[in-house]
Amino acid sequence: xxxxxSPLEIWHHDLVMTGGDPYPYGFVRxxxxxxxxxxxxxxxxxxxxxxxxxxxxxxxxxxxxxxxxNAHRMLDTFPEIFPGHxxxxxxxxxxxxx
Numbered sequence: 037x038x039x040x041x042s043p044l045e046i047w048h049h050d051l052v053m054t055g056g057d058p059y060p061y062g063f064v065r066x067x068x069x070x071x072x073x074x075x076x077x078x079x080x081x082x083x084x085x086x087x088x089x090x091x092x093x094x095x096x097x098x099x100x101x102x103x104x105x106n107a108h109r110m111l112d113t114f115p116e117i118f119p120g121h122x123x124x125x126x127x128x129x130x131x132x133x134x
Contacts, residue, residue: 046073048087050100064091079121083110089129 046066067090068076080086085103088095095104111130115123 066090
């Protein structure tokens with residue numbers, strides 16, 4: 037992490053359960069800096085599947101499609117529950133994926 041060097045890449049790994057058997061979906065690269073990652077963890081309160089808003093993976097992809105409802109529920113309820121956080125960027129990412 038030297039000045040002028042490329043920022044670190046942030047990757048997410050998920051072990052999705054399908055039919056009771058572990059399905060190793062693998063690693064997906066996130067479109068976030070490390071600082072953005074930490075800020076987003078706090079904003080999303082670690083809600084399951086928020087990472088896919090920052091990944092080049094479709095919510096209609098079998099192993100991750102059940103995270104679609106989690107992300108949608110989070111974006112519908114969190115702004116009301118946590119009015120001190122700005123969910124505009126996350127909502128835009130959601131809308132862009134629909």
